[in-house]
Amino acid sequence: MRQVLGMCRGAVAVLAAGWILLMSGAPRAQAQESPYIVTYDHYLEEPGSLEVEYYSTFGTQRGGNDFHAYWTEFEYGATAWWTTEVYLDGQTTFGDSTIFTGFRWENRFRLLAREHFINPVLYVEYEQTSGADKILKEVEGHDVEADYAAPNWLARKEHDHELESKLLLSKTFKGWNVAENTIATKNMTGGIPWEFGYAIGASRPLGLKASAKRCSLCVENFILGAEMYGGLGDRYSFGLPNTSHYLAAVAAWNLPSDWTLRLSPGFGLNDNSHRFLLRWGVSREFSGFGAAVGRWLGGRR
């Protein structure tokens, strides 16, 4: 019982950490945020800025209870070529329980100084999660819907320490962004082989020119697109058999008041996939965060 209460507190902490920061004041710095939830483009966080993001995923589950998984991201632009990010994950399985499911620490490194026809970014992530993690931030290997049907008390007994790498390729042309991510993951807890996955996305703002007045409903503030992601098997059984795949519409609304809202209804493309995933997110950018903390730590003024 004490353990369950502890886990609940962890989940509440995930939500609270995000919301407290999201609601606090900060200087204006609206970014043109991407609408993708799974796919990454090649744009990094502006140097010195902290972006706090909260996301939810509602998923249907055959052979088990539907779930609501959520995570908070703290994304920091260390330099113009390096972004580092910490995630805290949690989930509620309806008719079961609410639990904290782990953390992730990711780093993205821009490989080329200037823009090119295709722009590569190297992504490296360490994650320590339980088997009850359901945020589906990426799909890899032979991840299938049935993996998520176990009750929380059983699923959280599994502990995963994963090293995940991605090659992010992206290009923006005439307002369109096209991004492709190749995923390779190694679970360090046992003899699990390297697993592979992919994510692709395309998006475009509704308007390419900015209007002269500050406005919330201007067309250039809305970005629409689609993303598709799924597993590609593992080292010993590479390919599509026994893998799950999803197709999702994505939309972002960049508000001039520093907020970005995202919505993404997604659908499973085969019998191994959850039938429906509804994702939404809210984020806010805190510019000058690094300089403020640096001053606080006694750095140069």
Place this chain on the structure above:
Amino acid sequence: MRAGKLACIVAFAVLICGLGQAQGPMPAKGASVHDRSIYEELTKAPKKAARRINPLQRDPEAVAAGAKLFDLHCAECHGELAEGGKKAPSLRAPEVQQAAPGTLFWLLTNGVVRRGMPVWSKLPEPQRWQLVSYIKSLTPAENPAQSQP
């Protein structure tokens, strides 16, 4: 569990290093003196890029829209009046004001990643041209000293 603790320690160390980087020795250099090397990147624009003409130069709303975009994306580092700040140089400096619109567009698109300026190709092309229109509309600093904060 040990791996987790180790990851936490490394993450914390990296975050602290990152915060140090964010104060960045490079951008601060631009604010302390009128250092021409800050503007050297402008000379690296390919001729073809520099020759590009601003398609919005006759758009009556381009400067106002560019001003809005500047406030949203650029003022944090370059200062509200583009006079330069601790993190980025003045855009009223002669080097910038005498640069061709195509050169400024090229610089916005590619950023100066090693010196802390991100790439801005995430803004659609018309918005980058609107920013160029605004920057070119600024009153140039009469001498380098005036381009400092």
